[in-house]
Amino acid sequence: MTVAILGPAGTFSHDLAARLYGDDIELLPTIRSIIERVASGAATGLVPIENSEAGGVGETLQGLAEFGVVITGEAYMPVRHHLAARGDPARLSVIYAHPQTHEQCSIILGRLGVEVVHTSSNAASAVAMQRDEHAGAVVPEMAATIYGLPVAVRDIQNSRENTTRFVEISAAPREGPGCTKCSLLVDPDADRVGLLADILGVFARRRVNLTRIESRPSRRGIGRYIFFIDIEVSDGWQEAKEELKTMTTVRELGCYTRMEVPGI
Incomplete structure (x- = not known):
């Protein structure tokens, strides 16, 4: 099945x-459009869910909450950002960058003191630079090559350990053994004292490790949240999940394993 991903x-x-699936991919303009396509059963999807510098990707988390899709795999991509420019970067009139890219490269971009204009994707930054001879762009290596942009400064990310975690999503759960991680969406039925402690205690008592927990607005009013929880598959995790269901509304977002990425 075709894999839908964020373009251009x-x-x-x-x-x-391209490393995971080869050429059987479809470029779509937004993460939401990818999740909608997957929910319809027309494609599998690959979307970013969190970055080691900028945290969770809100559009992906909201899409997982809204649509009946499940996670079937995860992959980790080292992130290297480069500043493309036709001349001295300090003399640029503007630098185009995706908002999360800007955040991940804030130190060097701040030192340059050049106006940063946000774009919808790293590739869109490359396209915008093409239209303006006095502009620069923060782009990955692939975008610089595709759009023929000269790279003036390499590796401008704040951290050398910058990594983005992607998840493969599908309309149907992953089948077969070998899952190492499961994701849950927890929607508390009420706001009460000790609620979060009770949720965490369900896993702590059984020594089940949580690899990630993130709160997001429930969109039902200020102070009301839902929680995305990733857990390691181990003895007791099923019992923890069932107990959690007695105190909150729990939606299972899928069990999966890590995909090996060729060339990384």
Whole structure:
């Protein structure tokens, strides 16, 4: 089945998908459009869910909450950002960058003191630079190559350990053994004292490790939240999940394993 990813050509999503799936990919303009396509059963999807510098990807988390899709795999992509420019970067009139890319490269971009204009993707930054001879762009290697942009400064990310975690999503759960991680969406039925402690205690008593927990607005009013929880598959995790269901509404977002990425 075709894999839907975030376009245009040259994004980190495109680079990762090409390594994992070859040419059987479809470029879509937004993460939401990818999740909608997957929910319809027309494609599998690959979307970013969190970054080691910028945290969770809100559009992906909201899409997982809204649509009946499940996670069937995860992959980790080292992130290297480069500043493309035709001359001295300090003399640029503007630098185009995706908002999360800007955050991940804030130190060097702040030192340059050049106006940063946000775009919808790293590839869109490359396209915008093409239209302006006095502009620069923060882009991955693949985008610089595709769009023929000269790279002035390499590796401008704040951290050398910068990594983005992607998840493969589908309309149907992963089948077969070998899952190492499961994701849950927890929606508390009420706001009460000790609620979060009770949720965490369900796993702590059984020594089940949580690899990630993130709160997101429930969109039912200020102070009301839902929680995304990733857990390691181990003895007791099923019992913990069932107990959690007695105190909150729990939706299972899928069990899966890590996908090996060729060339990384």
